[in-house]
Amino acid sequence: MFDKNISQEKLKSLEFAEAAREQEWKAPSFALKLFHGALDLKLIHPFPKEDPSQKEACDEFLVKMEKFLRENLNPDEVDRTGEIPAKVYKGLAELGAFALKIPIEYDGMGFNQYSYNRIMHLVSSYCGSTAVLLSAHQSIGVPQPLKLFGTPEQKRKYLPRFAQGAISGFALTESEAGSDPRNMSTTAIPTPDGKSFVLNGEKLWCTNGLIADLMVVMAVTPPKIVRGKEIKQITAFIVEGNSPGIEKVCRCSFMGLKGIQNGLLRFKNVVVPRENILLGEGEGLKLALVTLNTGRLTLPAASTAVGKWCLNISRQWAAKRRQWGSAIGEHEAVALKLNYIASHTFAMDAMTWLTSAMADDKHRDIRLEAALAKLFCTEVSSKIVDETLQIRGGQGYETSSSLAQRGMDYWPVERAFRDIRINRIIEGTSEIMHLFIAREALDPHLTRMKPLLSSRVGPLSKIAAAFKMAAFYAVWYPKQWFPSILYLLNLALYLFSLPLFGFILAFKVFLMTTFLVLLVDLTSRVRDSMPLRLRDHMDYVRLASRRLARNVFHSMMKYQQKLESKQSILNRIVDIGTELFAISTACSYAAMLAKDKKQANALELADSFCWDARKRIENSFSEGAENTDRQKLKIAKMVLAKEFEWMENQIIK
Numbered sequence: 001m002f003d004k005n006i007s008q009e010k011l012k013s014l015e016f017a018e019a020a021r022e023q024e025w026k027a028p029s030f031a032l033k034l035f036h037g038a039l040d041l042k043l044i045h046p047f048p049k050e051d052p053s054q055k056e057a058c059d060e061f062l063v064k065m066e067k068f069l070r071e072n073l074n075p076d077e078v079d080r081t082g083e084i085p086a087k088v089y090k091g092l093a094e095l096g097a098f099a100l101k102i103p104i105e106y107d108g109m110g111f112n113q114y115s116y117n118r119i120m121h122l123v124s125s126y127c128g129s130t131a132v133l134l135s136a137h138q139s140i141g142v143p144q145p146l147k148l149f150g151t152p153e154q155k156r157k158y159l160p161r162f163a164q165g166a167i168s169g170f171a172l173t174e175s176e177a178g179s180d181p182r183n184m185s186t187t188a189i190p191t192p193d194g195k196s197f198v199l200n201g202e203k204l205w206c207t208n209g210l211i212a213d214l215m216v217v218m219a220v221t222p223p224k225i226v227r228g229k230e231i232k233q234i235t236a237f238i239v240e241g242n243s244p245g246i247e248k249v250c251r252c253s254f255m256g257l258k259g260i261q262n263g264l265l266r267f268k269n270v271v272v273p274r275e276n277i278l279l280g281e282g283e284g285l286k287l288a289l290v291t292l293n294t295g296r297l298t299l300p301a302a303s304t305a306v307g308k309w310c311l312n313i314s315r316q317w318a319a320k321r322r323q324w325g326s327a328i329g330e331h332e333a334v335a336l337k338l339n340y341i342a343s344h345t346f347a348m349d350a351m352t353w354l355t356s357a358m359a360d361d362k363h364r365d366i367r368l369e370a371a372l373a374k375l376f377c378t379e380v381s382s383k384i385v386d387e388t389l390q391i392r393g394g395q396g397y398e399t400s401s402s403l404a405q406r407g408m409d410y411w412p413v414e415r416a417f418r419d420i421r422i423n424r425i426i427e428g429t430s431e432i433m434h435l436f437i438a439r440e441a442l443d444p445h446l447t448r449m450k451p452l453l454s455s456r457v458g459p460l461s462k463i464a465a466a467f468k469m470a471a472f473y474a475v476w477y478p479k480q481w482f483p484s485i486l487y488l489l490n491l492a493l494y495l496f497s498l499p500l501f502g503f504i505l506a507f508k509v510f511l512m513t514t515f516l517v518l519l520v521d522l523t524s525r526v527r528d529s530m531p532l533r534l535r536d537h538m539d540y541v542r543l544a545s546r547r548l549a550r551n552v553f554h555s556m557m558k559y560q561q562k563l564e565s566k567q568s569i570l571n572r573i574v575d576i577g578t579e580l581f582a583i584s585t586a587c588s589y590a591a592m593l594a595k596d597k598k599q600a601n602a603l604e605l606a607d608s609f610c611w612d613a614r615k616r617i618e619n620s621f622s623e624g625a626e627n628t629d630r631q632k633l634k635i636a637k638m639v640l641a642k643e644f645e646w647m648e649n650q651i652i653k
């Protein structure tokens with residue numbers, strides 16, 4: 001399936017990742033359809049509502065959590081000392097904060113993903129380190145994969161421990177295995193009796209790793225031989241944090257999130273029983289990918305909370321601070337920033353709650369939507385914090401303790417700026433998210449082409465597959481040029497009737513049927529119950545998704561297997577898809593807020609966001625048409641080859 005000209009190393013990594021991905025689409029995906037030219041609005045509109053059976057309990061929990069945090073935790077103190085106080089760990093455990101998504105039958109709080117994200121949203125608005133403590137434990141640590149893939153015995157044994165405050169972490173990264181897990185070198189070798197595995201190696205940057213009672217540890221188990229080829233196996237183990245042989249080598253210190261207990265762990269002959277394998281031998285990477293489908297939804301919730309917090313500060317400061325004779329919020333440059341913060345926080349809010357609800361609705365495949373939400377919200381929130389810092393001016397750059405000592409408003413924007421930056425790196429860097437989304441978005445095309453490219457498929461089957469493909473694209477492709485299938489049928493009818501009725505009569509009939517088609521098309525749009533103000537944006541999405549689908553198809557035809565390494569093209573495809581998803585989500589959310597909650601001005605926010613997103617989409621389309629990629633890539637090669645080393649002069653290196 002991959003370009004044969006790429007390096008063997010890269011090919012192996014790609015094949016490795018490919019083997020771990022979920023092959024089937026068992027439920028519909030709104031975003032997948034968008035990439036293929038179809039706007040299936042009913043999958044996201046009307047906007048899904050919070051489960052009423054959870055809402056009351058979650059509301060109560062949020063009140064308790066807020067009270068607890070205000071009374072017991074000073075985030076600036078955590079930032080300064082690098083420690084979350086012991087009483088906070090204890091208090092969080094008593095609240096049940098380490099067992100939020102654990103089912104009640106295992107003594108947990110029994111919250112669904114939506115409620116969990118509401119809780120993470122609240123905590124993230126207050127203290128990044130505490131939010132990451134809870135999220136590394138519950139979004140990717142032991143509870144989530146155990147709930148998804150654990151055996152009944154494993155669940156009985158471990159899940160109740162989290163209600164008592166046990167903390168967990170997820171250990172995948174190593175110094176040579178960051179984005180590319182195939183480089184993993186920690187091994188798990190079976191003991192001679194086969195009852196246990198012996199772990200040896202080092203794990204880097206494991207959040208909570210230094211204090212974890214339990215961890216999911218990924219390690220290389222003996223390879224499988226498939227058709228004479230050795231296939232590397234990665235397996236997930238539940239490991240007790242106090243197992244003999246685990247050395248906590250050092251604590252890592254970062255730009256932000258000063259309170260997290262993250263470090264380098266060394267495993268030296270650590271014995272783990274076979275029954276601690278999660279999902280199955282060799283299934284570790286698959287487990288990580290599926291866990292992250294919902295696990296990474298914490299990041300949109302956290303990003304949105306920070307966006308709202310920034311909106312609050314920017315609003316107050318832009319109204320209060322006066323320069324050049326007026327409030328700074330009245331100067332257009334600052335006003336536009338306020339618009340960006342408000343409208344884009346609104347879009348993040350929409351994406352967060354849509355994807356949260358989707359995760360609880362087992363009739364949706366959310367792998368694409370979750371990845372799009374992670375990518376969009378982490379990128380947008382970084383910009384929002386940056387703009388908030390700019391609105392605050394020098395006081396944005398000053399630490400809150402320094403501001404406090406001068407008797408100023410001591411909003412810790414500087415800390416938020418440092419804390420939020422990591423979100424574009426963890427749980428899939430933005431670059432890797434682009435690749436992941438592109439792979440999933442192209443999947444229907446790739447699946448159709450697979451038999452033609454496979455060396456294991458015989459010539460007759462190849463011919464049959466080619467016919468099937470041609471038949472599919474003969475209908476699918478022309479559809480991407482028309483706003484609706486009706487226009488295509490109408491044109492076909494006209495061409496067919498030409499020889500029968502002659503030009504004049506056929507043309508008259510064509511005009512009449514075109515009028516009818518227009519009428520049917522317009523009434524169908526009215527029926528989608530989108531408020532009038534936003535209908536134009538949804539029409540734009542309908543047409544732009546077809547344009548995107550055509551672009552994808554043309555790129556696939558042009559580059560074929562080489563498309564996999566054309567990241568500039570793939571990135572543009574993903575960026576357009578992300579914005580189309582954001583527009584659709586924001587419109588649906590605004591429609592719901594205006595109708596059910598009487599927040600009519602939500603339509604203003606959605607409208608403003610959509611215009612910005614449309615501009616970015618048009619830029620991406622035109623960048624694709626201009627295609628200056630080759631020149632940019634040439635310069636990057638020259639940089640790597642030190643051809644511009646002369647520019648690195650007169651600096652202290």
Ligand SMILES: Cc1cc2nc3c(=O)[nH]c(=O)nc-3n(C[C@H](O)[C@H](O)[C@H](O)COP(=O)(O)OP(=O)(O)OC[C@H]3O[C@@H](n4cnc5c(N)ncnc54)[C@H](O)[C@@H]3O)c2cc1C
Pocket residue numbers: 136169170171172173177178179180204205206207208254257262422425426427428429430431432435
């Ligand atoms: C504070 C913090 C907490 C963390 N918590 C955990 C944890 O709990 N558990 C855990 O296992 N790990 C954790 N990590 C590790 C984190 O997941 C990795 O940092 C991340 O996966 C990226 O790996 P890397 O840093 O080695 O970057 P690299 O993989 O070396 O990437 C460097 C840059 O190259 C880009 N890049 C790499 N490959 C490609 C490609 N094929 N195409 C385009 N661009 C590419 C990346 O996007 C990035 O910009 C944590 C890290 C930090 C800093």
